Amino acid sequence: EADIYQTPRYLVIGTGKKITLECSQTMGHDKMYWYQQDPGMELHLIHYSYGVNSTEKGDLSSESTVSRIRTEHFPLTLESARPSHTSQYLCASSRRGRQGNQPQHFGDGTRLSIL
Amino acid sequence: RKEVEQDPGPFNVPEGATVAFNCTYSNSASQSFFWYRQDCRKEPKLLMSVYSSGNEDGRFTAQLNRASQYISLLIRDSKLSDSATYLCVVTSSNSGYALNFGKGTSLLVTP
Numbered sequence: 001e002a003d004i005y006q007t008p009r010y011l012v013i014g015t016g017k018k019i020t021l022e023c024s025q026t027m028g029h030d031k032m033y034w035y036q037q038d039p040g041m042e043l044h045l046i047h048y049s050y051g052v053n054s055t056e057k058g059d060l061s062s063e064s065t066v067s068r069i070r071t072e073h074f075p076l077t078l079e080s081a082r083p084s085h086t087s088q089y090l091c092a093s094s095r096r097g098r099q100g101n102q103p104q105h106f107g108d109g110t111r112l113s114i115l
Numbered sequence: 116r117k118e119v120e121q122d123p124g125p126f127n128v129p130e131g132a133t134v135a136f137n138c139t140y141s142n143s144a145s146q147s148f149f150w151y152r153q154d155c156r157k158e159p160k161l162l163m164s165v166y167s168s169g170n171e172d173g174r175f176t177a178q179l180n181r182a183s184q185y186i187s188l189l190i191r192d193s194k195l196s197d198s199a200t201y202l203c204v205v206t207s208s209n210s211g212y213a214l215n216f217g218k219g220t221s222l223l224v225t226p
Contacts, residue, residue: 033214042218043159043202059215090158092214103149104214106158 003027006091006107013081014115021076021110023091030096032074033104036060037088049074050096081114088112118142121203121217129225132193136220138186138203148179150188151202153219159202162188193224 004025013019023032030051035043035058045058049068063085064078074093078085088111092104121138128134140148148165163170165177165186176189186203200219207215 035216039156043214043216045214102147103161103164106160109158 004091004093004105004107006089006110008110009108010111010113012113012115015080015082017081019078019081019112021089021091021112023074023076023107024072025074025093025105025107026072027093027095027105028071029093029105030071031094031102031104032068033092033094034058034064034066034074034076035090035092036062037090037109039088043090047076081112083114086112086114117217118207118215119203119205119217121220123218123220125221125223127223127225128193130193130195132224133189133191134193134222135190136188136201136203136222138188138217138220140184140186140203140205140215142205142207142215143184145184145205145207147206148177148186149204149214150175150177150186151204151216153200153202155200159216162201190222193222195224195226198222198224 007022032049034047037043044060046062047066055066088109090109091107094102094104119140150162151159152162153159163172165179169178174191178187200221202219203217204214
């Protein structure tokens with residue numbers, strides 16, 4: 001089993017609150033990713049990182065921000081949550097590999113509901 | 116046009132049947148290919164990588180056709196536990212090798 005952890009698993013919170021979703025991995029992976037997935041829909045990449053101090057925006061525009069101060073930690077922050085942010089957020093990591101052919105390992109996800 | 120396209124299904128098959136899924140991708144520079152499995156309300160889990168020469172893992176066979184830009188997954192002797200959504204995944208250099216996911220194909224294996 002991959003060692004990648006997300007907290008909290010579930011979060012129900014009111015509009016306007018600042019939220020940080022935590023993601024940590026103990027595999028020493030350089031690359032980390034955040035995906036957003038609505039029920040029954042496909043995953044969308046919202047952020048990724050090649051390594052410490054590297055962050056990039058993904059294919060889906062998101063109002064969230066990320067940081068990568070340590071290799072093992074890739075938190076995602078919403079400064080002011082809105083109901084449209086309600087979704088499942090999945091964190092993943094992978095080793096750096098030649099031609100990017102390293103598969104990603106996913107955390108259990110955070111189910112976020114904004115009231 | 117989406118970068119990775121799959122037939123959403125659902126595929127309803129009896130136990131023991133053989134079922135095949137196809138997936139097409141639009142970026143000819145795509146580098147790596149995978150099949151993931153996702154159970155309802157769970158995270159995706161890697162099922163198998165897809166190699167140019169085709170590869171097999173038990174009851175599962177994956178094939179890649181670069182010329183036609185499609186990937187296939189064959190499941191033989193379906194089990195009830197195979198019921199899940201199967202995600203076709205492609206990576207390309209212009210997205211930092213992040214995974215591009217298809218919407219998935221839903222499989223339901225019935226007794």
